[in-house]
Amino acid sequence: MVKALQEGKIYCARCDEEMKLVILPRYEFEEGITLHSLPGYKCSSCNKNFFTEEQAQEMAARTEELKGSIFSFKRKVLISGRSLVVGIPVELADHIHLKAGTAVKILPVSNDGFLVKKL
Numbered sequence: 001m002v003k004a005l006q007e008g009k010i011y012c013a014r015c016d017e018e019m020k021l022v023i024l025p026r027y028e029f030e031e032g033i034t035l036h037s038l039p040g041y042k043c044s045s046c047n048k049n050f051f052t053e054e055q056a057q058e059m060a061a062r063t064e065e066l067k068g069s070i071f072s073f074k075r076k077v078l079i080s081g082r083s084l085v086v087g088i089p090v091e092l093a094d095h096i097h098l099k100a101g102t103a104v105k106i107l108p109v110s111n112d113g114f115l116v117k118k119l
């Protein structure tokens, strides 16, 4: 736990040093997703990072945004006979080893999307 001995000041839980507000050049809030230029607190003695709840929320939001842009595709819905068709990008198909003829299950997700799962 981080102690707040003086209002607005954050002290390192490990060494009681006052932590300084810094901009971290790189930080992985979630493994494999690197955020850049992130505000946070750093202990100058042990290099431990600390984030306020607000900073953590921003990190979570930025991580989600990155995840969306890392592997997402925009497609238009087309029509084929009586069905609507969405083209599956070959990169995505390869990623999950999806081939023509593979049986899939389609499940609605909330009111604005669906999930396609291999059977």
Ligand SMILES: [Zn+2]
Residues within 6 Å of the ligand: 012, 013, 014, 015, 016, 017, 043, 044, 045, 046, 047, 048
């Ligand atoms: Zn420390």
